[in-house]
Amino acid sequence: MSYQYLIVERPADGVALVRLNRPRQYNALNLQVLTELAHAFQTLDNDESVRAIVLTGNDKAFAAGADIKEMLEKRPHEMKNAPFISGWDAVALARKPVIAAVSGYALGGGAELAWACDIIIASETAVFGQPEINLGIIPGAGGTQRLARTVGKYLTMEIVLNDRRLTAEEAARFGLVNHVYPVDTYLEEAIKLAAKIATRAPLAVQYAKEAVLYAYEAPLQAGLQHERLLFYTLFSTEDQKEGMQAFIEKRAPRWHGR
Numbered sequence: 001m002s003y004q005y006l007i008v009e010r011p012a013d014g015v016a017l018v019r020l021n022r023p024r025q026y027n028a029l030n031l032q033v034l035t036e037l038a039h040a041f042q043t044l045d046n047d048e049s050v051r052a053i054v055l056t057g058n059d060k061a062f063a064a065g066a067d068i069k070e071m072l073e074k075r076p077h078e079m080k081n082a083p084f085i086s087g088w089d090a091v092a093l094a095r096k097p098v099i100a101a102v103s104g105y106a107l108g109g110g111a112e113l114a115w116a117c118d119i120i121i122a123s124e125t126a127v128f129g130q131p132e133i134n135l136g137i138i139p140g141a142g143g144t145q146r147l148a149r150t151v152g153k154y155l156t157m158e159i160v161l162n163d164r165r166l167t168a169e170e171a172a173r174f175g176l177v178n179h180v181y182p183v184d185t186y187l188e189e190a191i192k193l194a195a196k197i198a199t200r201a202p203l204a205v206q207y208a209k210e211a212v213l214y215a216y217e218a219p220l221q222a223g224l225q226h227e228r229l230l231f232y233t234l235f236s237t238e239d240q241k242e243g244m245q246a247f248i249e250k251r252a253p254r255w256h257g258r
């Protein structure tokens, strides 16, 4: 796949790496970047050889948000009808696990891109924030909702109403970041984690992701019901029989993804 603003690589078995590549604008997310992102994620999600996806920027910026210059003169219907939110949606709706590897600025829509991922690995220099209030707008790609569900009302209010920025260490303390590593190694660590997940039973990984995400959306009883259905469904797969047989025979399982 070749793109103007993305680089897609395969750094390890079963792992796809998507790099945002608009460095002079701190990876600001214009329509072209967002369209390419949606295309890349849909393609990788449908590629059987891909088991996990890492999304990254560069050491200085994951992404500094939606492109302010491009948005300046837009009217509501133009914002709504452009393939704008589809970039974030494609990341959030991927069936495969997505790991964000974040260094430098993750602001506005850039932070929201990280919140749309399943696991967040940060470098020590990462800075997360929702500065939209400075532009006379609010987060529009899920920031208010995903933050409030993760860190609660009070911290979210401060971030969204008053542009409070979080360092990588703070974000980890508040449960927004899984691990913080030096800038030299954060990407390598994210790829290693993705490679490890990529060795696991593919259907079980997908169902586990779906079940966890359901907890965001449904009341507890509905979530428990959904989890149970997915759990029972996995007993129809070859991988379940293989996984349990391998345990009993004290050997490593061989996954077939069916």
Ligand code: CAA
Residues within 6 Å of the ligand: 024, 025, 026, 028, 029, 064, 065, 066, 067, 068, 069, 070, 105, 107, 108, 109, 110, 112, 131, 132, 135, 138, 139, 140, 141, 143
């Ligand atoms: N949109 C468009 N261009 C951007 C941009 C953005 N979000 N962020 C940075 N750039 C551009 C700058 O305009 C500048 O371009 P020129 O050289 O052509 O002037 C270039 O990137 C470098 O930026 P700075 O000169 O500002 O660099 P800096 O080191 O002084 O500051 C920064 C870096 C703190 C990231 C600063 O650029 C900044 O605050 N950017 C905007 C952050 C922001 O407000 N994001 C929210 C956008 S709205 C949104 O995302 C809505 C949503 O929820 C979907």
